[in-house]
Each structure stands twice: as structure tokens, then as C-alpha cells.
Amino acid sequence: MNTAVVLDALFTLPRGLVLTLTLTFASLAAGFVISIPLAILRASTSPWASASVLAYTYAFRGTPLLVQLFLIYYGIGQLSFVRQSFLWEVMREPFWCAFIAFTLNSTAHTTEVLRGGIQAVPQGQIEAAQSLGLSRLRTMYLITFPLAIRIALPAYVNEVIGMLKASSLASTITLLEITGLARQLVSETFAPYEVFVVAGAHYLLLTLMITQAFRVLEAHWARPNKPPSVAVASSPKGGRPKPFLTTAAS
Amino acid sequence: MKRAATLALCSVLVGATGLCAFEKKTITIASEGASPPWNALNAEGKLVGFDIDVGEELCRRINLECIFVAQDWDGIIPALTVGKFDAIMSGMAITEKRKKSIAFSQPYAGGFNQLVVRKELDLPPTDTSMKLNLTNIDADKQAVIDQLRTALAGKTLGVLRSSNSEAVLNDLFGKVATIRSYDSQDNMHLDLAAERIDGGLADYFTWKTFLDSKDGETATLYGPQLSGGLWGPGVGVGLRKDDAELIAAFDSAIAAVTRDGTLKRLSEQWFKIDVSPQASK
Numbered sequence: 001m002n003t004a005v006v007l008d009a010l011f012t013l014p015r016g017l018v019l020t021l022t023l024t025f026a027s028l029a030a031g032f033v034i035s036i037p038l039a040i041l042r043a044s045t046s047p048w049a050s051a052s053v054l055a056y057t058y059a060f061r062g063t064p065l066l067v068q069l070f071l072i073y074y075g076i077g078q079l080s081f082v083r084q085s086f087l088w089e090v091m092r093e094p095f096w097c098a099f100i101a102f103t104l105n106s107t108a109h110t111t112e113v114l115r116g117g118i119q120a121v122p123q124g125q126i127e128a129a130q131s132l133g134l135s136r137l138r139t140m141y142l143i144t145f146p147l148a149i150r151i152a153l154p155a156y157v158n159e160v161i162g163m164l165k166a167s168s169l170a171s172t173i174t175l176l177e178i179t180g181l182a183r184q185l186v187s188e189t190f191a192p193y194e195v196f197v198v199a200g201a202h203y204l205l206l207t208l209m210i211t212q213a214f215r216v217l218e219a220h221w222a223r224p225n226k227p228p229s230v231a232v233a234s235s236p237k238g239g240r241p242k243p244f245l246t247t248a249a250s
Numbered sequence: 251m252k253r254a255a256t257l258a259l260c261s262v263l264v265g266a267t268g269l270c271a272f273e274k275k276t277i278t279i280a281s282e283g284a285s286p287p288w289n290a291l292n293a294e295g296k297l298v299g300f301d302i303d304v305g306e307e308l309c310r311r312i313n314l315e316c317i318f319v320a321q322d323w324d325g326i327i328p329a330l331t332v333g334k335f336d337a338i339m340s341g342m343a344i345t346e347k348r349k350k351s352i353a354f355s356q357p358y359a360g361g362f363n364q365l366v367v368r369k370e371l372d373l374p375p376t377d378t379s380m381k382l383n384l385t386n387i388d389a390d391k392q393a394v395i396d397q398l399r400t401a402l403a404g405k406t407l408g409v410l411r412s413s414n415s416e417a418v419l420n421d422l423f424g425k426v427a428t429i430r431s432y433d434s435q436d437n438m439h440l441d442l443a444a445e446r447i448d449g450g451l452a453d454y455f456t457w458k459t460f461l462d463s464k465d466g467e468t469a470t471l472y473g474p475q476l477s478g479g480l481w482g483p484g485v486g487v488g489l490r491k492d493d494a495e496l497i498a499a500f501d502s503a504i505a506a507v508t509r510d511g512t513l514k515r516l517s518e519q520w521f522k523i524d525v526s527p528q529a530s531k
Contacts, residue, residue: 074437077444092446094430174408174430174441183411184431 005191009198012185016178017202023098023167023177028160030099031106038107039114039148040140053111060108065166068105073097073173098170102163109159117152118144150221157214161207168203178202277314277496278335279305280321287455287520288341291320300520301339304358307512308487311503327351330488336496338488345414345482353491355500357484358513359525362475363415365398365407366457367449368442369470373401378471384418384479395422398473402427408438408450417480419451442469451476455521484527 041049042057060068076082076091083092090096121144129139171180182199186192281289281301289299297318309316319335330338330352343361344354362381367373376398382391403426409416411431419429430447432438435456441447443465449472460466477484487500507513513526523529 074440074444077440077446083444092444094446172433174432180431183433186412188417 002191002194005194006198009182009185009195013178013181013195013198013202016176016181019095019170019175019177019180020164020167020202020206023095023102023170023175024160024164027099027102027106027167028110028163030103031110034103034107035110035114036145038111039118042111042115043118057108057111060105061112065101065105066169066172069098069101069169069173072101072104094170094173094175098167098173098175102166105166106159106163109162110156113152113155113159114148116155117148117150120151121147150218153214153218153221157211160210160214164206164210165203275314276317277309277337278317278319279309279337279339280319280326280329280335281305281338282323282326282340283320284323285341286459289339300359300516301341303516303520304507304513305337305339305487307507307516308358308500308503311506312499314499327488330490333490336490336493337500340488341485342488343414343482344484344486348488353489353493353497354486355489355497356504357486357527358504358507359485359517360477360527360529361485361525362454362477363418363451363481364454364457364475365402365449365451365472366442366461366469367402367405367472368445369468371405371448373472376401376473378473378475380474381477382474383477384481394474399423399426402449405448406430406446408432408441408447410435410438410452413452414481415451415453418476421480439465 038053038056042053044050072091073094076097082088125143125147126139129143130136134142167177168179170177171183174180176184178199182195185195281297281299283289283291283297285299287299289297289301292298297320302318305316305318318339321329321335321338321340323340326338326340326342327348328351329335338352341359341361342348344357348354364378374397380394382394384391387395399422402423406428407419407423408430409419409432411433416429416431423429430441432441435452438447438450438452439460442450449469454471454475457466457471461469461471487504489497489500504513508526508528514524514529517523517525517529
């Protein structure tokens with residue numbers, strides 16, 4: 001273990017943090033938004049809607065992200081009509097190619113995660129909502145979706161962590177996020193062991209922070225499932241954050 | 251000890267007579283077989299190329315029986331050190347990093363690197379046959395480098411990651427141009443053809459194959475033929491550090507084939523230009 005190289009890596013690699021986090025969370029956010037309507041279609045009883053979304057999720061979940069990234073980056077770069085169109089302003093940049101590939105991939109995974117959540121919502125709750133006279137859309141918005149998200153959350157954490165690690169593939173298309181900087185540093189120092197240990201520690205720390213954040217979110221969301229009286233009564237003593245819409249004086 | 255004396259005596263005789271009448275020993279030489287015209291596998295699976303022809307000529311002069319074996323580039327150095335073969339002749343540049351693991355003979359080929367740019371950039375013309383050795387940069391050389399720097403300011407340049415060229419490119423143009431590092435030369439060619447990058451720096455012969463292909467039509471060589479500096483003295487025979495007598499024998503045989511023009515002849519046969527160490531001086 002060469003301590004000088006370790007120190008060098010400790011100072012160099014954090015410069016890639018911003019790009020790693022931007023790629024990860026921008027793709028996850030875009031993927032989440034797109035996957036909501038897709039998940040509803042996928043969970044619907046219409047075989048046509050379900051099958052067409054399945055074709056997409058099957059293709060993107062069934063092929064390596066690296067292959068998808070290369071097809072989007074190098075493949076589309078080969079098409080002269082793309083190069084002559086306005087699209088090229090976006091597609092010529094490695095960042096946007098990575099963002100598009102990651103988003104498409106994340107959408108496919110998130111769609112299936114949410115679909116599972118939607119289908120796991122007890123039928124009785126939906127029937128109860130409908131018997132109250134709620135429209136299908138309001139049932140979806142008020143009952144099905146909030147419940148589905150809570151059910152899907154543990155599985156979605158895996159997708160978030162998976163995306164964080166997959167963002168290292170951006171280094172293969174010349175982007176200098178944490179892994180890209182690490183590979184560059186290795187080529188300067190010829191010390192792969194030290195540099196990649198430091199790079200791995202970065203990802204480990206980020207994963208730890210993500211799991212902790214989701215644990216807090218899960219605890220926060222789990223609360224309203226309890227009977228209201230219990231939740232309100234226990235909240236001041238339990239030191240939990242006060243429920244939304246309650247006055248401080250109570 | 252007897253073997254060492256034999257080889258030492260042989261290597262002295264090689265220069266004078268080209269003959270060596272002692273016992274004939276056999277050594278194995280590894281080559282990648284995937285970097286034409288340095289080395290390649292022909293239709294019969296036999297190694298051919300500049301490395302092989304030079305190797306056979308050197309062995310003839312040292313009075314060694316040489317058997318060439320194909321070995322992938324990954325692991326070619328570890329395989330030499332554990333004794334799977336006795337020498338590497340695979341267009342391998344002599345670098346400080348490699349010298350930590352293995353020994354090298356004197357260079358048997360110079361070789362050089364060059365910039366390539368997209369034709370439509372319309373950069374100020376340069377002399378692409380000029381030779382620029384980066385080992386000792388004087389005022390004249392600095393002027394040429396400064397000219398290149400001005401021409402390439404604001405451009406995006408590609409280079410093979412972990413290569414000596416990457417270090418040179420960062421050193422020369424890192425402050426004025428955007429540098430992108432590729433994990434393979436082929437991917438860099440694709441991006442150059444796709445106009446994602448404006449140019450790049452790499453080994454001349456690697457460029458040559460690309461520029462002669464259809465994808466390379468839009469690009470052209472730019473600036474002087476660069477060598478020396480971080481690239482080291484050139485291409486040498488890789489040998490085990492403890493094979494002192496073999497290193498000495500190869501050294502004097504290389505000196506002999508350089509002196510009598512054999513190296514120049516083989517070089518022109520395979521590369522169409524002279525890459526012998528004398529030519530790059």
C-alpha cells in the first residue's frame with residue numbers, strides 16, 4: 001500500500017463526486033417520472049397496454065447497461081442523419097448520451113418495481129374507495145399510488161444503489177466521474193490497487209448514505225398506516241417529527 | 251558460465267564476420283500477432299511481420315535457434331518473467347514502467363507518434379514529415395510546440411488511456427485543449443469519424459491503418475513526427491533481467507544489423523519507411 005498514492009486519490013477522486021451524483025440522481029428522477037404512467041399501463045388489465053410496456057422493460061432489463069450505453073453513444077454517432085439533425089447537439093455530448101442510456105434503463109427497472117407495488121395494493125382498499133364514490137383517477141391518486149410506493153420502496157432502494165454503481169460505466173465514454181478519474185489516476189501512477197480501494201470506499205460511503213436516507217423515509221411513511229389516535233398520541237413522546245397539519249400548541 | 255562466455259564471444263564475432271561457429275541453442279520468442287505490420291498471424295496461423303523478420307535475423311547472427319510463439323498482449327510481461335518464453339518481440343516500446351519488471355535490449359525500431367485532426371478544421375498547414383524528438387526541448391522545438399498549441403487551442407483531442415501518448419498529450423496540450431481518454435483506439439476512431447473530437451494523438455502506424463480506411467477519409471496527419479520524451483527511446487526486445495548474456499548478445503546483434511543496413515531494409519519492406527533507430531536520430 002503506497003500511502004502517497006492513497007492520499008493523491010483521496011484528493012483527486014472527490015472531484016468526480018458531483019458528476020457521479022448528477023448522473024445517478026438526474027437519471028433516477030427522470031426514470032421515476034416516466035415510469036409512473038408506464039407502471040399503471042403495465043399493471044392494467046388491458047393485454048395490449050401491458051404487453052407493449054413489457055416489451056420495453058424486458059429489452060432494457062434483459063441487456064447489459066454497458067451495451068445500451070455503447071449503442072446510444074457509438075451506435076447513434078454512426079447515423080449520418082442524426083449527425084446532421086438538431087439531435088446531434090445533444091447526442092454528441094457524452095454526458096447526455098449517458099443520461100439518456102441511464103434514464104431508459106432506470107425507467108425499465110422502476111416501472112417493474114412500481115408495477116409490483118400497484119398490484120400488491122389490497123383489492124379491498126380499492127373497492128372501499130370506489131364504494132365511497134371516488135373516480136378511478138382519484139382512487140389511483142389518493143389510494144393506490146401512495147400505498148404502491150410504500151410497498152415498492154424497499155425494492156426501489158436497490159434500484160437507486162444499482163444506478164449509483166452503474167454510473168461508473170460513464171467512464172467508458174470518456175466521462176470523468178469517480179471511476180473515470182480513478183482510471184486516469186491509475187494510468188498516471190500505475191497503482192491500481194490503492195486507487196481503486198479509494199474509489200470503492202467512495203461508492204461504499206454513498207451507498208451507506210442512500211440506505212440511511214431511505215430508512216428514514218420508510219419510517220416516516222410507515223407511520224400513517226397505524227391508527228390515527230396511536231400515531232398522534234405517540235408522536236410527541238417518541239420524539240418523531242410532528243405530523244403534518246397539526247398545530248405546535250397541541 | 252560456459253554459456254555466457256560462448257554468447258559473449260559470439261556477439262563479438264557477429265559484428266566482424268556475421269558467423270558464430272559454436273553450439274546452437276534454442277530460445278522462444280513471444281509476439282502478439284495482432285499488430286500488423288509489426289506482427290500478425292497469417293492464414294496458416296504462422297507469425298509474420300517486422301518483429302519476426304528482425305528476430306530471425308538477430309537469432310541468425312547470435313547463432314541461436316529461435317521459435318516464435320503467439321501470446322496475447324495482456325500478460326505478455328508476466329509470462330516472460332515466469333519463464334514461459336525467453337524474449338518478447340512485439341513492437342514493445344521501452345518505457346520506465348516496463349523496465350521495473352523486465353530488461354530491454356537496445357532499440358531495434360524508432361517509431362513515432364503523430365497528431366491527427368479533422369480535415370474540415372482548416373488549421374494552419376504544418377510539415378508532417380518533420381521529426382521532433384521531445385527528449386531535450388530547445389528554443390526551436392519549443393517554437394514548433396507553441397505553434398501547435400495555438401492551432402489546437404479550444405479543440406477536443408482524444409487519446410488512448412494509460413498510454414504514453416496520454417501523458418504527452420496532457421503535458422503538451424492539456425492546458426489549451428479538452429482531452430478525452432478512450433479505453434480503446436477503435437472507440438477513439440469512431441468518435442473522430444463521428445466528429446465528437448477534433449483530433450487525437452497516437453502511434454503513427456495505428457493512425458495509418460485508420461486513415462487508409464473509409465472512416466478515416468475525413469482526417470489527416472497534423473504536425474511533426476513526435477518521439478522521445480515520455481515515449482522512451484523506441485521499440486526493443488524484452489528480456490528477463492537476469493539473462494545478462496542474452497541481453498548483451500541481442501544488443502550487439504542489433505548494433506550490427508543497424509550498421510549494415512539490414513534493419514533499414516526490413517523496415518522499408520514492412521512499413522514503407524525507415525523506422526530503424528538511426529532514422530529517428
